[in-house]
Amino acid sequence: MEVNLTINKKPITLNLKGNETLLEVLRDHLSLTGTKTACQETECGTCTVMINGKATLSCITLAANVQGEEITSIEGLAQGDVLHPVQQAFIEYGSVQCGFCIPGMIMSSVALLEKNPTPTQEEIEYALDGNICRCAGYPKIFEAVREAGKKMKNGPNTKI
Amino acid sequence: MALTPKSKFVDQYVDPVGKSVPRIEGRGIVTGQLKYVFDVQMANMLVGKMLRSPHPHARIISIDTSKAEALPGVKAIVTAQDTHQIKFGSNEYFFPHTVDQMALESLKVRYIGDELAAVAAVDEETADEALRLIDVKYEILPGVFEIEEAIKPGAPQIHESLNNIAVILPVNFGNPERLMKEADSVRESRFWCPVAHPSPMEPHVCVGQWETFTNKITLWSSSQAPFKCREALAKTLKMDLNDIRVIKMAVGGGFGGKLEMLPMDFAACLLSKKAGGLPVKICLTREEEFTTTRRKHGMIYKVKTGVKKDGTLLAITGEVLADGGAYCSYGPTVLAAAMMRIFMVYKIQHFRMTGYRVYTNNPISGAMRGFGGVQSGFAIESHMDLVAKDIGMDPIEFRLKNITEPNTVTVNKMILTTNGLKECIEKAVIASGWNQKRGKQKHLKRGIGIGIAADVMGSKMYKSHESAGAIVKVEEDGSVYLFTGAADTGQGSNTALSQIAAQALGVSFSRIKCKAGDTEITPFDTGSFASRVTFISGNAALLGGKDAKLQILEIVAKDNNLNIDDLDIRAEKVIFRKDNRVLMSFDKALELCYSFKYGKQIIGRGSYNPKTTPIDFRSGEGNVSGSYGFEAQIAEVEVDTDTGVVKVLELWDAHDIGKAINPQSVEGQIEGSLAMGIGYTFYEDLRFKNGRVLNANFAGYRVPRSIGLPKMNSLLVETDELEGPFGAKGMGEAALLPTAAAIANAVEDAIGVRIMELPITPDKIIKALKEQAM
Numbered sequence: 001m002e003v004n005l006t007i008n009k010k011p012i013t014l015n016l017k018g019n020e021t022l023l024e025v026l027r028d029h030l031s032l033t034g035t036k037t038a039c040q041e042t043e044c045g046t047c048t049v050m051i052n053g054k055a056t057l058s059c060i061t062l063a064a065n066v067q068g069e070e071i072t073s074i075e076g077l078a079q080g081d082v083l084h085p086v087q088q089a090f091i092e093y094g095s096v097q098c099g100f101c102i103p104g105m106i107m108s109s110v111a112l113l114e115k116n117p118t119p120t121q122e123e124i125e126y127a128l129d130g131n132i133c134r135c136a137g138y139p140k141i142f143e144a145v146r147e148a149g150k151k152m153k154n155g156p157n158t159k160i
Numbered sequence: 161m162a163l164t165p166k167s168k169f170v171d172q173y174v175d176p177v178g179k180s181v182p183r184i185e186g187r188g189i190v191t192g193q194l195k196y197v198f199d200v201q202m203a204n205m206l207v208g209k210m211l212r213s214p215h216p217h218a219r220i221i222s223i224d225t226s227k228a229e230a231l232p233g234v235k236a237i238v239t240a241q242d243t244h245q246i247k248f249g250s251n252e253y254f255f256p257h258t259v260d261q262m263a264l265e266s267l268k269v270r271y272i273g274d275e276l277a278a279v280a281a282v283d284e285e286t287a288d289e290a291l292r293l294i295d296v297k298y299e300i301l302p303g304v305f306e307i308e309e310a311i312k313p314g315a316p317q318i319h320e321s322l323n324n325i326a327v328i329l330p331v332n333f334g335n336p337e338r339l340m341k342e343a344d345s346v347r348e349s350r351f352w353c354p355v356a357h358p359s360p361m362e363p364h365v366c367v368g369q370w371e372t373f374t375n376k377i378t379l380w381s382s383s384q385a386p387f388k389c390r391e392a393l394a395k396t397l398k399m400d401l402n403d404i405r406v407i408k409m410a411v412g413g414g415f416g417g418k419l420e421m422l423p424m425d426f427a428a429c430l431l432s433k434k435a436g437g438l439p440v441k442i443c444l445t446r447e448e449e450f451t452t453t454r455r456k457h458g459m460i461y462k463v464k465t466g467v468k469k470d471g472t473l474l475a476i477t478g479e480v481l482a483d484g485g486a487y488c489s490y491g492p493t494v495l496a497a498a499m500m501r502i503f504m505v506y507k508i509q510h511f512r513m514t515g516y517r518v519y520t521n522n523p524i525s526g527a528m529r530g531f532g533g534v535q536s537g538f539a540i541e542s543h544m545d546l547v548a549k550d551i552g553m554d555p556i557e558f559r560l561k562n563i564t565e566p567n568t569v570t571v572n573k574m575i576l577t578t579n580g581l582k583e584c585i586e587k588a589v590i591a592s593g594w595n596q597k598r599g600k601q602k603h604l605k606r607g608i609g610i611g612i613a614a615d616v617m618g619s620k621m622y623k624s625h626e627s628a629g630a631i632v633k634v635e636e637d638g639s640v641y642l643f644t645g646a647a648d649t650g651q652g653s654n655t656a657l658s659q660i661a662a663q664a665l666g667v668s669f670s671r672i673k674c675k676a677g678d679t680e681i682t683p684f685d686t687g688s689f690a691s692r693v694t695f696i697s698g699n700a701a702l703l704g705g706k707d708a709k710l711q712i713l714e715i716v717a718k719d720n721n722l723n724i725d726d727l728d729i730r731a732e733k734v735i736f737r738k739d740n741r742v743l744m745s746f747d748k749a750l751e752l753c754y755s756f757k758y759g760k761q762i763i764g765r766g767s768y769n770p771k772t773t774p775i776d777f778r779s780g781e782g783n784v785s786g787s788y789g790f791e792a793q794i795a796e797v798e799v800d801t802d803t804g805v806v807k808v809l810e811l812w813d814a815h816d817i818g819k820a821i822n823p824q825s826v827e828g829q830i831e832g833s834l835a836m837g838i839g840y841t842f843y844e845d846l847r848f849k850n851g852r853v854l855n856a857n858f859a860g861y862r863v864p865r866s867i868g869l870p871k872m873n874s875l876l877v878e879t880d881e882l883e884g885p886f887g888a889k890g891m892g893e894a895a896l897l898p899t900a901a902a903i904a905n906a907v908e909d910a911i912g913v914r915i916m917e918l919p920i921t922p923d924k925i926i927k928a929l930k931e932q933a934m
Contacts, residue, residue: 039446099410099412
């Protein structure tokens with residue numbers, strides 16, 4: 001079947017069987033391997049992408065069901081060479097260790113901050129609870145989310 | 161001059177050591193561009209899968225692959241018949257008889273998950289179908305799953321060893337029995353340390369390719385120890401080391417679980433050969449990750465001590481029984497570490513402990529972050545609090561009286577040079593407000609507890625040497641390559657080693673590109689384990705940087721008719737040592753090296769082997785590490801006595817790290833370790849029934865998540881280790897060791913209840929409170 005998707009603002013037409021998950025489409029059909037998976041059964045959050053601004057697990061999302069929606073993967077966050085404030089903050093605050101969970105973690109963070117750029121500690125914890133970081137770099141992740149939120153609220157030229 | 165010099169970078173991170181330089185891989189990680197083996201895609205790549213035993217213990221009668229071979233899309237199937245049937249193991253140097261695992265088994269299976277065959281097919285569905293079509297006939301054997309059942313005479317025999325005991329390790333010093341008689345107080349404890357699983361986010365994954373005509377193997381591997389993996393492949397496949405290239409890509413976490421070659425690595429290569437050289441990718445499912453990769457040893461830890469009224473620790477005896485599962489893996493050395501870490505922490509002359517590494521039909525136990533130290537950390541540090549309580553002594557005072565000191569030699573001949581343990585305790589006590597809190601918050605059901613620990617910076621566990629090498633290659637334009645065999649698995653070693661190399665060469669960090677963990681290109685390195693990389697690989701990077709610097713200075717001295725000993729390179733400039741006067745810029749010096757006149761390539765070389773003596777496992781004697789790291793950890797908790805829920809309010813970890821090469825990375829390691837320690841204390845507990853893992857997923861096996869972690873305080877103690885690169889020690893594991901005990905000790909301070917078996921669960925707290933009330 002023909003499936004029309006909008007991924008990172010680009011329209012893409014694919015010929016699919018119909019049972020492919022969005023995760024499979026991103027990684028296997030489009031070679032967008034920035035989106036990872038660590039369980040394929042909704043427990044780890046590593047495969048998180050944004051659909052219409054909402055953090056969504058791509059491992060249980062059928063690609064054919066999200067035609068016409070705005071799909072954003074980690075590859076779609078930076079504007080040209082300029083990193084998204086959340087990406088930049090994750091580097092600056094040392095929030096990355098092995099990095100495997102980070103694309104999903106960043107997508108959940110962006111989805112939170114776009115709605116609420118000044119989240120409380122509790123709101124950050126709840127928004128990221130679905131994303132496991134086994135290196136457990138949580139304190140530095142929280143810090144990056146807080147600081148990136150300030151920058152998003154005050155505009156892109158704010159120094160964080 | 162042919163190329164543009166890199167001077168534009170010189171302002172960024174000149175003198176990088178001690179600065180929180182952002183991770184080299186940062187931009188790759190946050191954009192998803194960094195490639196893990198998990199992400200490898202190649203044309204015509206086949207999907208490989210392992211055929212595993214569904215039985216915990218059975219004799220293999222026959223394996224028939226004919227139906228699977230006939231399935232369209234199946235490109236290769238391998239069984240033991242396709243192999244040289246050479247066993248592999250990880251303690252072959254010290255314990256050759258523990259090399260006990262076949263990559264593909266043909267006679268007997270010993271746990272649920274044991275590998276018998278592997279298939280490669282065009283896609284996953286076909287590979288799964290092929291596995292179903294392989295017909296294996298088994299004769300089921302009775303299994304044994306509990307340590308204390310397995311060692312009984314008459315228990316089912318898993319290997320040849322008597323009573324399923326793979327290794328008995330006696331550690332004996334002095335005369336503890338006599339000293340126990342002289343003691344004012346004797347205390348005996350028995351602890352249970354459960355099974356945890358490393359469960360890195362990236363599961364075990366590899367891509368193997370065997371170029372059949374050139375007979376050349378390449379394995380892209382998510383490995384903590386690519387050279388160790390190459391060695392095991394060479395041995396089991398009967399190849400030379402230079403026939404095999406193991407390429408470590410970005411690794412999505414290891415935590416000890418990715419230290420060894422697994423049957424899948426071996427199978428991917430063999431399958432590729434049989435498929436005419438097509439690449440074969442094998443990626444474990446999360447369930448396979450939990451059930452068939454190495455896990456932490458479950459241990460029964462018995463300890464007995466005798467002390468004087470004044471708190472002097474006279475003697476320690478004990479027994480450790482470790483559930484090894486089906487094969488030995490790193491078991492013998494994990495067991496040794498679980499017993500002998502105490503010598504780094506407490507001054508003790510009279511000691512007798514025996515360890516038993518026991519086979520069961522459970523999954524295989526091996527290395528996991530902490531390497532025996534998490535189990536002993538919980539047992540010993542919980543026990544020491546009980547001892548202090550017996551004689552009415554404050555646990556801090558008791559520890560300060562008995563801890564090891566700088567520049568001393570332990571009873572088992574460990575040479576402790578710098579030792580910041582006392583300073584760590586004092587720092588943690590002050591930061592946590594111990595004196596205002598200990599024993600004074602019972603009305604709030606709050607308590608505070610301490611645990612202390614020490615760790616090695618490397619350990620000669622599987623080879624005669626433990627060297628690391630580095631090459632520092634300076635290009636014509638002033639950009640620099642650091643080639644290191646070290647395996648960055650996420651801790652940031654590429655960044656830290658680059659900082660060390662840059663500092664040693666005297667240039668800005670931004671000049672350096674790090675190429676790591678490729679057995680064909682980079683120098684040898686034993687891998688990421690035993691918190692050894694900063695210390696050992698760091699020393700190699702230091703020597704490599706210094707060597708490159710000398711090569712440059714040689715040309716500068718010659719050209720200017722100066723004495724090389726009078727010159728140095730610091731912060732991008734060639735200077736005179738005596739008055740720091742600048743002679744020329746680094747770029748000018750390099751221009752000279754690559755000039756028409758000299759044409760000298762700058763290739764610095766470093767090789768470092770720590771100053772250690774191998775451990776004598778008959779006595780427990782040996783200076784296993786070139787340096788030792790120390791720490792003190794304090795936990796404050798609040799207990800809800802209605803629900804039994806323990807909440808950790810705050811943690812303080814004071815850590816002797818020698819010198820922080822990258823403070824941000826050090827904090828990251830401490831915070832990650834503390835969180836993992838909280839996981840082990842409260843919920844990380846892989847459970848089994850008749851050899852089957854009951855919670856083989858992230859829903860059933862909980863790991864630390866964002867909710868519920870306390871405030872964590874990293875307090876760095878810098879002791880400037882003379883042997884360390886720029887004074888640094890390693891610190892990847894130590895912060896995890898005393899967490900469970902610090903929390904258990906805090907629980908006792910809060911509500912007077914002592915938990916002897918991890919994890920600390922609400923039902924155990926409630927039960928203990930009921931017993932206390934009776």
